[in-house]
Structure formats: C-alpha cells, structure tokens
Amino acid sequence: MEWEVVIGLETHTQLQTVSKIFSGASVKYGAEPNTQACEVSLALPGVLPVLNKQAVHCAIKFGLAINAEIAPRSVFARKNYFYPDLPKGYQISQFELPVVGKGTITIQVPAAGKQAAYEKVVNITRAHLEEDAGKSVHGAVEGMSGIDLNRAGTPLLEIVTEPDMRSAAEAVAYAKKLHELVQWIGICDGNMQEGSFRCDVNVSVRPKGSDKLGTRREIKNLNSFKFMTQAIEYEARWQIETLEDGGKIQQATVLFNPETGETRAMRSKEEANDYRYFPDPDLLPLVITEQDKAHVQADMPELPAAMKARLEAKFGLSSYDASSLTASRELADYFMVAVDAGAEPKQTANWVMGSLSAKLNSEDKYLSSSPISAQQLAQLLKRISDATISNNAAKQVFEAMWLGEGEVDSIIAAKGLKQESDNGAIEAIIDEVLAANAAMVDEFKAGKEKAFNALVGQAMKASKGKANPAQVNDILKKKLQA
Amino acid sequence: MANNELTNGSLKSYAQLLHSKQISSLELTQAFLQRINQYNPSINAFIALDEDKTLAQARAADARIAIGSAAPLTGIPIAQKDIFCAKGWPTTCGSRMLANFVAPYDAHVISQFDAAGAVNLGKTNMDEFAMGSSNETSYFGGVKNPWSYDRVPGGSSGGSAAAVAARLCAAATGTDTGGSIRQPASLCGFTGLKPTYGVVSRFGMIAFASSLDQAGPMAKSAEDCALMMNVMAGFDERDSTSLDRAKEDYCRDLAKPLAGLKIGLPKEFFAEGLSAEVGQVIENAITEYKKLGAEIVNISLPNTGLSIPVYYVLAPAEASSNLSRYDGVRYGHRAAEYTDLMDMYSKSRAEGFGDEVKRRILIGTYVLSAGYYDAYYLKAQQIRRLIAQDFVEAFKQCDVIMGPAAPSTAFKAGEKVDDPVAMYLQDIYTISTNLAGLPGMSVPAGFAPNQDGPVLPVGLQIIGNYFDEARMLNVAHQYQKVTDWHSLAPNLPEGKA
Amino acid sequence: MALSIEDIKKVAHLARIEINENDANATLNKLSGILALIEQMQAVDTRGIVPMSHAQDLSQRLRDDVVSKTNLRDEFQKNAPILGNGSQQPALAGGLYLVPKVIE
Structure with a gap:
C-alpha cells in the first residue's frame, strides 16, 4: 500500500x-x-x-x-x-x-x-x-x-x-x-x-x-x-x-x-x-x-515577498537572486546597506550570493559574524567599478579583508594591486609587447583570432597584472588595425 | 481616660486626640494591645501579633505627627485580616498550608495603610482561604462571637469581626467574596462595607474567587468606614481588574439629608428562610428611614434564589484553580514523607487543606472538567448575568436597596459544621451583590431575641449601585445619627487579668 | 447528575488531593448535597445569554515592557518547604527548588 x-x-x-x-x-x-x-x-x-x-x-x-x-x-x-x-x-x-x-x-x-x-x-x-x-x-x-x-x-x-x-x-x-x-x-x-x-x-x-x-x-x-x-x-x-x-x-x-x-x-x-x-x-x-493595528502596521518592515518584487523591479535582479537575498532579514539588510553605500546592485548580489556566502559556509559562520561588513564590501565593489582594481585583484583584497588585514584601499596599496589605467603607460607596454612578439602579430594578421588573446595575456603579464584589461583590449585592437 | 473608653472611640476622635497630642499613638496602640492580651486568649480573633513591629509603627506615627505631616489615620491601630500579605508578617489565610509562610511583600491594601501611617495591630483569624460563614474552618481554631461566646462571629472575616465588636482594634479590614464582610458585621453588630468590585486592589490579597473577591472596611460606624475607604480604595496598576478612577473622598456626602431617598425592598429578601425576629428588626429600621424622609419602593430581584447555586459553581471553580499553586514546591506545606512527585502533591495538599477547602476544590474541579463545563460553569456565568440584570432593573426604581444581611442572628458553634448546604444559605442575601459586582454594606439595626439564648445583633443590608459607596455611607451615617445600635459594645466576660 | 465514588476519585486525582476510601464516601455524601443545590440552575432557560466572566465590562490594560523586578531569590527562598523524607533541610540546592525526580 x-x-x-x-x-x-x-x-x-x-x-x-x-x-x-x-x-x-x-x-x-x-x-x-x-x-x-x-x-x-x-x-x-x-x-x-x-x-x-x-x-x-x-x-x-x-x-x-x-x-x-x-x-x-x-x-x-x-x-x-x-x-x-x-x-x-x-x-x-x-x-x-x-x-x-x-x-x-x-x-x-x-x-x-x-x-x-x-x-x-x-x-x-x-x-x-x-x-x-x-x-x-x-x-x-x-x-x-x-x-x-x-x-x-x-x-x-x-x-x-x-x-x-x-x-x-x-x-x-x-x-x-x-x-x-x-x-x-x-x-x-x-x-x-x-x-x-x-x-x-x-x-x-x-x-x-x-x-x-x-x-x-x-x-x-x-x-x-x-x-x-x-x-x-x-x-x-x-x-x-x-x-x-x-x-x-x-x-x-x-x-x-x-x-x-x-x-x-x-x-x-x-x-x-x-x-x-x-x-x-x-x-x-x-x-x-x-x-x-494601524499603529503596528506603521512599525512593520517591508515583508520578504514585497522586497523580492522590489529588488527585481528596481535593480533588475533575477527572481532567483531576489528570492535568495530575501531569505533572511539579515541578508537583505546586508545587501541593501552595500547598495546604499554605492555598490552596483547586480554585482553586489553576485558577490553576496557568491564569494561571501561561500566563505561563510566554508567557515560555518553566520552573516552577523562576517569579518567583512556591508560597507567594506561596497567599498571593494566600488573599486572594481571605478577601475581601481580588476576582478581578480578584488578577490585578493576580499581574502585579505576576511583575514582582517585592513581596509580596501590600504590593502590595494599594500599589495600593489592598483590597476594601470594611464593610456600612455599602457600604450608603451603594448608597443614593447608588439615589438617583442612579431610572430604573434603576423599570426593575428593572418586571421588567427587566438593570437589576439595571447597578446593581451603578454601585455597583462608585462604590466604585472595591473593594466586595466579593457583598456589593454581597446589599445591593442587599435594598434593592430592601424 | 479609662482604657475601655479609649478603645471605644471613633476614628475621628482618635485623630483629634492624636493630632492635638492629648495621646500618643504609642499609648493608643498599647491600650489596644493590652485589651488584646486580656481578651484574645478566649476570643481568638488575632492569630498573629508582633508587639515590636506594631510599637515601632506607633513610634514612627508619633514622629510623623510631631512634624505635622499626619494623615487622618496616622497612628491609629488597625487589625488586618490574615488574607493580606504583609511583609515580614506570617500570612496564613487561616490554613495549615501557609502556617509557616512569612509574606515577602506587601499587599496593596497593606501599603496603603502604611503610607497613611496607620499601625498594624496584627493579623486576624479567618475561615481557611476565606471559605466559610462561621470562622470554623480556620486551621487556627474558631473565633468567639463577643456578644455570646457560644456563638460564631460569622465568616469568613470572623477574626476581624470579633476584633471590631470586642473593641480589640480601632477598625479592621476584611474581604467579601459572598458576604464575608457583611454577614459577620451583621452577626457581631458593627458596620462593614464591601465596595464595588475593582475599587480596592486585590494585589497581595490571597485569592479565593478572583472575579468576586473584594476587600473592604469593618468598623464601628459608617463614618469610620468612610475614613477607611479613603485609605483602601484607589487604582493599582498591579491588578488588571483594578478600576482606573479618580480618587474620591468617601466622607463627602455623609451629612446629606435623606429626604426623597428611594429605598427598594426586594420581596425575595423577606420571603421564607428569614427568621421572624430578624425580619422585625429590619422593618423597624425601615420605619426609621421613613421618618428620615425616605420613600419605600417594593421591588423584585427574581433571580435571588439562584445566586447560591451560581455562586457554588463559580467560586469553587475559580478557587480550584487559584489554590493549585499550593503544591509544596516553593513554599507552604510539604508532606514529611512521600514516594514520588504525585505522592508529594497529593499528600501535601491533603494534609495542608482542611475539609471545606478540599470540598470546594473538588466541586470546582468537577464543574470545570471535560463534559460538565457547559452544564455548570457556562450556565452559571449566564445566570450570573441574569442576576446582575435584576439589579440594573431595580436601580431604575430606587436609589438603594435594603434588606437583611443574614437570615438569622449568630448561630451556635458547631451547629452547621456538618451541613455545608445549611452553612451556604447564610449568604443568601449577600451573594448576589458579589455576582453583580455591586457594593453592599451591613449596618447594626438592633437586636433580636432567640428562643434558645441571648439577644443578638442584627444587621441591615444596604446595597447601592456601582460606585455609590459615598451615598450608601451617607444613608448609613444618617441612620446612625438617629440610632445608637452601632455604638453598643458587648460586655465581655472577665478576660485574662 | 448523580455523583459516583469513581467521580470523586477521578476529581481528587485531577486536583492532586489524596483521598482514602472512607473519606471518599463521606465526601461523596457532602458533594452530592452541594451538587443537588447547584442543579437548581438547570431549570433556567439561558439560551442566548452572554456569559458574565467579570463584574465590569472592561478591557485589559497593558503594561509597558520594562524590567521592574530585581533578584529577591534569597528573600523568597526563606519560605521554601522542608525537604522531608528524613531531611529537615529546606528543599533547595544551588538556588533550585527540589522535588522528586520529574520523569518525562
């Protein structure tokens, strides 16, 4: 039966x-x-x-x-x-x-x-x-x-x-x-x-x-x-x-x-x-x-369902992300504090649901005891948005902050993670790379797209990872087409 | 002034003597303590005395009088029914269960008297957990009626009643769940008032039936009761049923003439069951009121007869639950030998409670138990409303209701102990006001002869509308101005020298 | 409704009051008399009547959520019962009230 x-x-x-x-x-x-x-x-x-x-x-x-x-x-x-x-x-x-x-x-x-x-x-x-x-x-x-x-x-x-x-x-x-x-x-x-x-x-x-x-x-x-x-x-x-x-x-x-x-x-x-x-x-x-009842209603926070709808509509978050973020008041508050501090919402959602959650889980910690505050995370994400650091560098900063090594900007400085965003400097690096890798340039010109990526890689390597990858792409493209 | 005269005074006279420093509170208090030492061994009105505490309060009152900050009752010795928790005092509620309990806090009533500077003379005997109409259920023994030692003083406030009647205190407190102030007032010949439910805080007053219990004054006259009410009444946020009303002066209307007063006489209060002698005294009192200009209206309270059945469902039901806390775990009696938890509970409670209390717990448990709730408890609450409505109708026709407070004069000790139902009928005229929540009082109205004994006091009951205490006190006071029943005191047999 | 000796025993058990056979019979007699008195209520038609629980038709007052009580344990535990079963000590240990083992 x-x-x-x-x-x-x-x-x-x-x-x-x-x-x-x-x-x-x-x-x-x-x-x-x-x-x-x-x-x-x-x-x-x-x-x-x-x-x-x-x-x-x-x-x-x-x-x-x-x-x-x-x-x-x-x-x-x-x-x-x-x-x-x-x-x-x-x-x-x-x-x-x-x-x-x-x-x-x-x-x-x-x-x-x-x-x-x-x-x-x-x-x-x-x-x-x-x-x-x-x-x-x-x-x-x-x-x-x-x-x-x-x-x-x-x-x-x-x-x-x-x-x-x-x-x-x-x-x-x-x-x-x-x-x-x-x-x-x-x-x-x-x-x-x-x-x-x-x-x-x-x-x-x-x-x-x-x-x-x-x-x-x-x-x-x-x-x-x-x-x-x-x-x-x-x-x-x-x-x-x-x-x-x-x-x-x-x-x-x-x-x-x-x-x-x-x-x-x-x-x-x-x-x-x-x-x-x-x-x-x-x-x-x-x-x-x-x-x-009206008196209590006035004291009522936005409920999870309403907040989820708002996150989707206002910030364009996916239903999944919005639902995950509103799974607890603590998480939702963390997210909102970061966004209010100037972090980009989708990126914030990704980091909160991604690196932060993974780290908390792996160390069996509650969000309330996270070593990285919402303000700190927002500061980190702003440094990605304003091109101060790359995504990869941001991960290093995140790890360092988790270990309590200091604030975002001091860690960037201490670890020398600041991106090179000066056009002139990047052009100089690229010129050197192009000169040193004539073979790759020829391959590219012969239609081999992969060679472009290799050249970007060489340029990043030459900058010790500090060059802004978007700028490297742009400048390299211009130079190869010239 | 002779001791006898001193202990026979009115509260007002004491205040005058104290404020004008003709006597000190210490002297007044010692006069009462001396009288207690002399007569209490035979009367058994007080079950806890503590001279050191009492005299310390008297000295403090004298100091207060000396600096000119005395209140009307400052320095006046008051007896407290042993139902009120008084910090540092044994508080037994007349029960073996609490024989060793020393209250760690003050009831609202006690703190009101303390704040007024009154002196606590001691704790008075009472029926166990206020369940009784003769004071014979007390674990600490019965109380003698000062008018005739072979008679009961009534109950449950029998100790306070005897203390007031025998002039062992200036005034006393009582509580009234079904008549426990008014019936003893009637049987002992003094003035007692049960206020509107909610006027006096129940905080610290050991609960019998929470929806009916109400504390009130027991004193020599209506005027004394008014002065006591000025201390006892008032809002207390610690009691959810305490009424948040403006403080009132219960003496304010005492002097008003009664011309035009409409007195309702419910025919049910003068029917079968009332002793002819008592009925005659009540009639005489009514005649007196007519002379004072009052008008008589014949009314009916058709559900009066149901008040006893309703009461003996509701009061035991509430009591069965209220008394569950006496389990021998945190305080109170615990059996000396027990095998397990169940055995400890059952033995401690069987030993700690007397027969009448156990009977009421069992009845209360029965009427609340599964399958009987609707037929008994709910039904009783419905009839309770009918009884309350009777009064609403009655008060459309009259200002106050009058009748006897008890169906007979004081009966002999032992006479009704084995017949609970006969005992319960003592409260036939008083219970309905508790059910309705109305104020009621008993005023000495004369004496009735008995076939088999001495002439004994009879109380006239005055029932008022909600919050009409000041008017009732006025009605009683005007009567006491033209009669002297209230000022008569018993001749006590020679006490301890 | 007639009371039986079983009713008395059941109710005594619910109320945690030990009662022996003799007492149960005596109690049955007295309670039957009281119950007969109570039965007078059954003659009244109470259909549609709202039960009256309180003397006044008022609503519950609320107190502010503040801690107003201090620790008075020592004071309160002066009233602790005597342990019994041969011990004259108060039924206390480490601030706890002692009772026979509670079996869950």
Whole structure:
C-alpha cells in the first residue's frame, strides 16, 4: 500500500521583550537559577498578572505579516495541570478566542532528487499568546529534580498550522520559512539553541487517497531543522511499519532522541489530560482596535515577498537572486546597506550570493559574524567599478579583508594591486609587447583570432597584472588595425 | 481616660486626640494591645501579633505627627485580616498550608495603610482561604462571637469581626467574596462595607474567587468606614481588574439629608428562610428611614434564589484553580514523607487543606472538567448575568436597596459544621451583590431575641449601585445619627487579668 | 447528575488531593448535597445569554515592557518547604527548588 504522511506544526516562538508577559521580571537568557523569578513568576499567594504591551504588539505584527484575522476581542484562559515547572498549577494561555486567527504562509520546498523545487501555501489555524513554563534540571541532587523558574512567564506566541504538510521536507521548509519570518518582523530572535523557537510536530499517516486523518502522535520540542527531518522520517516510517504489521497507532506525545535517531512516548503524559480551561478571572478581554493595528502596521518592515518584487523591479535582479537575498532579514539588510553605500546592485548580489556566502559556509559562520561588513564590501565593489582594481585583484583584497588585514584601499596599496589605467603607460607596454612578439602579430594578421588573446595575456603579464584589461583590449585592437 | 473608653472611640476622635497630642499613638496602640492580651486568649480573633513591629509603627506615627505631616489615620491601630500579605508578617489565610509562610511583600491594601501611617495591630483569624460563614474552618481554631461566646462571629472575616465588636482594634479590614464582610458585621453588630468590585486592589490579597473577591472596611460606624475607604480604595496598576478612577473622598456626602431617598425592598429578601425576629428588626429600621424622609419602593430581584447555586459553581471553580499553586514546591506545606512527585502533591495538599477547602476544590474541579463545563460553569456565568440584570432593573426604581444581611442572628458553634448546604444559605442575601459586582454594606439595626439564648445583633443590608459607596455611607451615617445600635459594645466576660 | 465514588476519585486525582476510601464516601455524601443545590440552575432557560466572566465590562490594560523586578531569590527562598523524607533541610540546592525526580 502507498502511504501519505500528514504533518501539522505547533511552534512556540519566544517574543522579543525585555520583561515577562505578566510581570516585570527580566527574560534574559542564562541567569543563575531563580534569580529572575519574581513573586509573580513564583506564584506567591496574592500575586496578579498584568499583560505586557510589547507581547501584544508582537502578536499583532505576526497576524498582519501572514494576512490573518486579528481578533478585536480575545480572551486569556487558564489551562490547569500540575507540574513542578508550572508554579500556578495553570498556564495562562488563550483557548477559545485566540488573538490571531486564520492566515497563510507560502513556503518554498527545495528540489530533491527528481522532484523539482516548488511553492506551497500552508494554512495557519491560529496563533495565541501564552506564558512559558520554567525548567526542570536533573542531576543536581540524586533522585531529585531542581526547579528553575527564570523562564516561567516568558512570553510566547504559539503558531498552529493546519495538517497541510505531506513530507519532512515540507515541514522543514515551513519551519524555516516561519523561522525567517518571525526574525524578519523582529518578534523573535530565532535562537533555537536557547529555545526561542521550538517546534512540536504532529505526524500521522494514512493510505494515499484517503481523506480521513490517521491517529497522530506529537513529537515535542524539536529545536533543530536537522532533528526535525530525522524525527519526522523516523516517526512516519515507524507508524507505517506499525500499521503494516497490523498494529494500531495510539495518540501520544513523543520525544526525539538525537543520539539514537528514534522517537519514544513520554511517560508523564500517559494519563488523559483534562485541562479544565476557563477564562482567567484575573485578566480582562484583550481588545485590539483598527487604530492599534494601524499603529503596528506603521512599525512593520517591508515583508520578504514585497522586497523580492522590489529588488527585481528596481535593480533588475533575477527572481532567483531576489528570492535568495530575501531569505533572511539579515541578508537583505546586508545587501541593501552595500547598495546604499554605492555598490552596483547586480554585482553586489553576485558577490553576496557568491564569494561571501561561500566563505561563510566554508567557515560555518553566520552573516552577523562576517569579518567583512556591508560597507567594506561596497567599498571593494566600488573599486572594481571605478577601475581601481580588476576582478581578480578584488578577490585578493576580499581574502585579505576576511583575514582582517585592513581596509580596501590600504590593502590595494599594500599589495600593489592598483590597476594601470594611464593610456600612455599602457600604450608603451603594448608597443614593447608588439615589438617583442612579431610572430604573434603576423599570426593575428593572418586571421588567427587566438593570437589576439595571447597578446593581451603578454601585455597583462608585462604590466604585472595591473593594466586595466579593457583598456589593454581597446589599445591593442587599435594598434593592430592601424 | 479609662482604657475601655479609649478603645471605644471613633476614628475621628482618635485623630483629634492624636493630632492635638492629648495621646500618643504609642499609648493608643498599647491600650489596644493590652485589651488584646486580656481578651484574645478566649476570643481568638488575632492569630498573629508582633508587639515590636506594631510599637515601632506607633513610634514612627508619633514622629510623623510631631512634624505635622499626619494623615487622618496616622497612628491609629488597625487589625488586618490574615488574607493580606504583609511583609515580614506570617500570612496564613487561616490554613495549615501557609502556617509557616512569612509574606515577602506587601499587599496593596497593606501599603496603603502604611503610607497613611496607620499601625498594624496584627493579623486576624479567618475561615481557611476565606471559605466559610462561621470562622470554623480556620486551621487556627474558631473565633468567639463577643456578644455570646457560644456563638460564631460569622465568616469568613470572623477574626476581624470579633476584633471590631470586642473593641480589640480601632477598625479592621476584611474581604467579601459572598458576604464575608457583611454577614459577620451583621452577626457581631458593627458596620462593614464591601465596595464595588475593582475599587480596592486585590494585589497581595490571597485569592479565593478572583472575579468576586473584594476587600473592604469593618468598623464601628459608617463614618469610620468612610475614613477607611479613603485609605483602601484607589487604582493599582498591579491588578488588571483594578478600576482606573479618580480618587474620591468617601466622607463627602455623609451629612446629606435623606429626604426623597428611594429605598427598594426586594420581596425575595423577606420571603421564607428569614427568621421572624430578624425580619422585625429590619422593618423597624425601615420605619426609621421613613421618618428620615425616605420613600419605600417594593421591588423584585427574581433571580435571588439562584445566586447560591451560581455562586457554588463559580467560586469553587475559580478557587480550584487559584489554590493549585499550593503544591509544596516553593513554599507552604510539604508532606514529611512521600514516594514520588504525585505522592508529594497529593499528600501535601491533603494534609495542608482542611475539609471545606478540599470540598470546594473538588466541586470546582468537577464543574470545570471535560463534559460538565457547559452544564455548570457556562450556565452559571449566564445566570450570573441574569442576576446582575435584576439589579440594573431595580436601580431604575430606587436609589438603594435594603434588606437583611443574614437570615438569622449568630448561630451556635458547631451547629452547621456538618451541613455545608445549611452553612451556604447564610449568604443568601449577600451573594448576589458579589455576582453583580455591586457594593453592599451591613449596618447594626438592633437586636433580636432567640428562643434558645441571648439577644443578638442584627444587621441591615444596604446595597447601592456601582460606585455609590459615598451615598450608601451617607444613608448609613444618617441612620446612625438617629440610632445608637452601632455604638453598643458587648460586655465581655472577665478576660485574662 | 448523580455523583459516583469513581467521580470523586477521578476529581481528587485531577486536583492532586489524596483521598482514602472512607473519606471518599463521606465526601461523596457532602458533594452530592452541594451538587443537588447547584442543579437548581438547570431549570433556567439561558439560551442566548452572554456569559458574565467579570463584574465590569472592561478591557485589559497593558503594561509597558520594562524590567521592574530585581533578584529577591534569597528573600523568597526563606519560605521554601522542608525537604522531608528524613531531611529537615529546606528543599533547595544551588538556588533550585527540589522535588522528586520529574520523569518525562
């Protein structure tokens, strides 16, 4: 039987605020245990929540970015369950009335094997505001867990998709797109190691052609795209094998073990949960007006799709280049800074997507830690455009800058890479070359085009590579035709 | 001045004595502490006293008076219900769960009194987590009604009630979720006000049912309550349900005459269930109001009977969630022996909570659980709106509503402990105002004889429209100018020498 | 709806309150009485009535995103419970609150 994998994602994005969603405690990562756990974070008797404006701002921003309905009135509810990292015994979340309703995200699924690259629209069911839980730390004391509530109350936007994805590749393409988008609009730092962007993946399988959903298992807390691929592929294979062996899938929450590459059901979630949701009496309905939305819209950066279209129209970039450059806000910003500093756009695109990307990849570096700034790159490209250096020389300068040897012009000077663009000087060199290579001149005159290139090569050699190749071409042509 | 006289004064009289330096706050405070030492061992109104802290506040108040920057309540000793977190004070909410909890921060109400220069006399006994109408659910034991030691003081603010009635404090704070200020005020014969929901910040006040809880004053007179309100009321950005309104002077209308006042009498408040003796006292009070020029309007609050069922869905539901934080992880009671996490939770909570609290947690958990939510919780919220609408209709016909605050006078300790439903019916006349969010007060209106015992106080309930506290206080004050029920204090049996 | 002893046990488990057989029976009696009181609501037709969650029909106020809290860990941890199981020490280690091992 042929099987179809059905995948939906729930992503917890930590919103970019300095304080918690319901209190003034810091959300800074990496503090000593419980030093950022204020009386509200600890759920001391008598404390009350007050909603963080910036968290709401982030939620509206996301809603606008995916063209979603933004609820004029949404409600915070209590999700009741006992867990040591949940100090109140309930999580404040949104249940029946979330702040963001239905929206869409278009994903680009890369080519793989015979399958060409394609685009797909993923439907977003909802996104809601909620608070994060604390952390359980194991191993500090034998047989005990330690509870750190620094993270408790950190603002999250949980983004839920429809079960629209049909492969690990689609799920990862969605996760990457979402990861880029939330960083692009500045609502999440995207740091997956620190848990700022965590995905729960619901996986089920069904016979191809069936329109009934199979029983799903939820893979919790995937914090890398590589693990996501591995986990989904393992899980789908496991489900298919289980069904083919005549077994049944039980709804479950599972964890992925990166060491074994396997998923296993969580023990603590075995019992059926009854969360007893009800509207939180300590919080009033969140009302968002058209004016609030307009206010956030004014703060919204140009979105990737709009920017891509603009780069194509304004700078004549190819769809591929424009799409690559707008894959992340950082890359797009880098490109724009270079162009604004006077670099030629197409050339900038080539260098950013070419030498720079290759170098970053080979050294496993992020653009943010590139040794060459956008201004420096622009300066380098301007030196090509104004004929100070050749393309080849530019590559040497690039390497030198990467190693921190200095600024563009000082490197050009130090390495003596300045092009010879003085007509007189070049003419003198060419005259010498022509005199010394009479045989080649004769060959050229006899119709051998290759001889011309050889003469150019000789002239460049004689100039020690510094002569402007375009000028060498022109002058040589004139002299040979004379 | 004799100690007895001193502890029987009004807040205004204390302010005059203090400001004119006829007495010091230290002297006044010591007078109350002495009386507490004498009578509290038998009454059990206070469950935390700290003379050093209290006297330090009194000295600070004297210093403030000396430099002429005193406020009306500066130097006056106030008893605080043990539901309010007060930094450095044990704050137990009447529960074994919090028996060792020392609050590391101040409730808004506490900081308001501190800022006013009032002296914190101590923390008063209460029904555990404010769940009860007799103060018998307290882990720290029951409280005696000063009018008759075999009787309960009412609840849940039973300690504050007994302290005010027995003149162990100048005034006290209470909280009222379903009648916990007004019913004890009625049973102990003093004046208590539950303000409009949102007028007093709930920050630092240990939650029972968040959408109903409201703090208010418990004092000897309406005028004293007004002075207390001037300190307690006000916007607090730490409570999302605190109302951002201009500060008001609750004394401003006290002197207004009542001619033309329209008093609504809901027929449901005078129906079956009300003891005849209490009904008679209320009628007498109404007659007094007529003499003051008020006009009587017969009204109906048709959904009154539903207020108890609705309350016993909503309050336990909210409470079941509010009390989930008491899990023995970060503070509070943890079982001495446990095998694993589940065992630690279940044992700590079984040991830390008393029976009534556990009952309400179980009821609340049940009505919120899957499959029952719509039939119970949602339904109760819908009827809550009907109950609130009854009042909207009523206030189209009258200015204030009057009736009894409790269906009977103080009952005997132990009488209703084993019958929760009978206990719940104590709040039949008070609960609907909490559900609507309206202000209500209880004013001493006389005494009723009992078949089986002493003559006991009866409270007249005054319910006002939203934010009409100043008017209600005016209505009560005018009555207190022509009657002396509020100034009568019980003769206490000889206490500790 | 009549309550059963199983309902009591299930709800006690959800609420994390240990309950023995005797207590469960006594609790069943009392809760049944309370539930009978609550059942009076079912006689009311509430179709179309908007549920009332709050006393006032207002919207949530928002606070500015500023860090206003400082580290008061030592102060707060003075209230830490006693570890138990033979230890009289507070249930703390290295600033963490100690609980029996959390199994995922």
